[in-house]
Each structure stands twice: as structure tokens, then as C-alpha cells.
Amino acid sequence: MTTPAEKAIAAGLDPNRIPKHIAIIMDGNGRWAKERGLSRLAGHIQGYSTVRTVVEAAVDFGVQALTLYTFSSENWNRPKEEVEGIMRLIAEAARKELDDLMKQGVRLIVSGRLSELPEDVQDSLACDMERTRQNSVMTLNLAVNYGGRREIVDAVQNIAALVAKGELAPEDIDDKVIAENLYTPQLPDPDMLIRTAGELRVSNFLLWQIAYTEIWVTQDLWPDFTRDDFIRAISDYQKRIRKFGKTADQV
Numbered sequence: 001m002t003t004p005a006e007k008a009i010a011a012g013l014d015p016n017r018i019p020k021h022i023a024i025i026m027d028g029n030g031r032w033a034k035e036r037g038l039s040r041l042a043g044h045i046q047g048y049s050t051v052r053t054v055v056e057a058a059v060d061f062g063v064q065a066l067t068l069y070t071f072s073s074e075n076w077n078r079p080k081e082e083v084e085g086i087m088r089l090i091a092e093a094a095r096k097e098l099d100d101l102m103k104q105g106v107r108l109i110v111s112g113r114l115s116e117l118p119e120d121v122q123d124s125l126a127c128d129m130e131r132t133r134q135n136s137v138m139t140l141n142l143a144v145n146y147g148g149r150r151e152i153v154d155a156v157q158n159i160a161a162l163v164a165k166g167e168l169a170p171e172d173i174d175d176k177v178i179a180e181n182l183y184t185p186q187l188p189d190p191d192m193l194i195r196t197a198g199e200l201r202v203s204n205f206l207l208w209q210i211a212y213t214e215i216w217v218t219q220d221l222w223p224d225f226t227r228d229d230f231i232r233a234i235s236d237y238q239k240r241i242r243k244f245g246k247t248a249d250q251v
Ligand code: IPE
Pocket: 026, 027, 028, 029, 030, 031, 032, 070, 071, 072, 075, 086, 197
């Protein structure tokens, strides 16, 4: 059996500097489909196959958490047919992938307002979350019906409720309290944010958590993104100097 460290080395990566948490804005499915004269949904279906590739690679190299931007709170504004197709795809994928998640030891969690999703999507995601909850090789966090501002709004509402009940003093609200009230208090902030398809914006993703995240953008469209591209992204990350406000000499 090859260990993650051995696989990382074989891929030319430093096993001691694998990002613990990688977040990805999986963009470009629509453009990929358009280039081929296909429906936008065909692009999302192809994008699903890239998800499988990247999850496998992340597990291989010992990444501990992978957050995938799957559907944003703004994506409801797309044509009804596309939204319905994406929802169907998420529900189907959740059902189909359960066996592989178990085999890989991947725990599935979801961030976003789940209660607003169609019931079959909620059910299939809830089933995977329940069944995979003991898995500890990697956490796969799907951001579905996710908005970074909404996440902060939801956290503020939780915190305000604690204050109203007298369980928390306003002056005790700090970075830690806010982080603990976000959707995924159990995850560290992402070390690296990958965005495919070239747009230089964050599109309401993880606004709080990416304060010091290393950003890596590729022109490649998500359906074209490969294991080698993922390795290239991590390799570039490993060349960066993370300063967190300090000088280069200090770090
Ligand atoms: C990202 O691909 C997937 C989702 C937003 C669900 P897009 O569908 O945004 O692809 P482009 O940006 O139109 O190419």
C-alpha cells in the first residue's frame, strides 16, 4: 500500500507542505458545453466527472478537507431548466457516490441553506452525511445553496440570539466566536483557493474564511481540469511564502 506521502513524492510534491484544506470554485461548465454546441447541463455532467478525479487526487495526497462550490445562493437566478438539471445531478451523484465515499474513507458534509433545496436533494445529501460521519481520511464539504454573505448573516443571527438570552456578552464576540458560528466550525480556513475558467473574483464564496488563503486561478474550464492541473496548483502553492502580515525575513 502506498501512503499519501509516497504518492505526493511520486507526483513531485513536498509531502510536508500539502495544503490541509483546499477550496475550489468549479467554474466554466457552461463555456465548456457552449464550445461544443451542447446544453449547459451537459457541461455540468462533465464537471461531475472532474469532481470525482479531484476528490480521488486530494485523498491520494493527504489533503484533509476539500470544499467544492457546487451551487451558489445566486445560481437560483439561472434558467429553470438548468437549475432543475443541477439539482437532479446533485441528488443522483449523492446516491451514486456513497459506496466510493465509504471505500475512500471520505466524510461528506454540506454547507449552505439545505432546507431551501428540493426534498430529494436534501434526503440524498442527508443520507450520505449520516452514513459517512465516522469516515476520517478526508472531509468533502459541498457548498450547496451557499452564499458567503448569508453564512455571515446566519452566524450573526446565532450570535445575537446568544446575546439576547444572556449567554454571551457583546464584548466577548471575537474572531473565534464568529468562526465557531459559521457553517463549518470544524474545518480550518482554506490554505488554497483554486478557481477554474479564469474569472478574477470570489463570487460570494467563503468570504470570512479566505482572509489569508492563497489564490490560484487557471484559464482551464472545470470539465477540462485534470489530476495534473491539481498537482500543478499544489506545486505552485508550495512555492509561495505565506507571510500573514509579517515581513519575508520573519517567516
Ligand atoms: C460553474 O460553471 C457551475 C455552476 C455555477 C453550477 P458555470 O455554469 O458557471 O460555467 P460558465 O461560467 O457559464 O462557463
